[in-house]
Amino acid sequence: MESTVVEPECAIGSEERLRLLPYKLLARYFAAPPDRELLDLSARLEGDGTPFGRALAALAAAAAEATPEGVEEEYQSLFIGLGRGEILPYASYYLTGFLQERPLAELRIELERLGVARAEDTAEPEDHVAALCEVMAGLISGAFGDGRLTTQKRFFETHMAPWMGRLFADLEKARSARLYRHVARVGRCFLEIEETAFAMIDGHEAAVSVGD
């Protein structure tokens, strides 16, 4: 049993563990418009000189200027809209052009395997970007899954990497995006880090994808 649990990687403070922070940050921004608390905390982000660090610093500066009311309006235009928002942040839409298609069905099979279910009070399909980020955070923290990096890698490479970069690119240049331009940039830079870092894992198991 203990052989299925990754210990060193999950040690608090390690780089592996720290990866869950950006996922949670992204999940919060995409799940709902940011409240004052999230804006204040975002304003305190400090970046270093890396592309990711600079994206964080830009988000911090933008968050310092933002108000919850203003960003709520932005969020509505971007993701809710009248009828539909400017951006449809779903895997199925990005991969097939339609909502609730095969990628969602494949994701649901995977989530069931991982022991993750949608909360009862949401009707939102599971392939929403916020849900996927929450799942990754859970896989990293050990709340979901078996704690293996290869499980994370498979989930990321099957359900996130094939489309999320395009979502962030679209959001960065979306007409209504202000603060969310910076959220998108953080997302894009982080996704690139994750892609490269997962490629460094010996992932034989990860070759088994849901879709074949």
Add this chain to the structure above:
Amino acid sequence: MRKDTNQAKPGRRDFLKLAGIGAVAAGVAGVTGQKAEAAPDTEAKSSGYRLTHHVRKVYELARF
């Protein structure tokens, strides 16, 4: 047993460090610290868009 598949190559941790993952810790620890850990995105926001608690742990109820 399948330890190999479970361990990052040495380069991975260094890469993550160099890529600035550590930088996020200072500020974001607050964003996603204990409070958020226990109850991420607590209550539904007024927008009516509820992804909060989108996922929950069910495996205790299942085979484990």
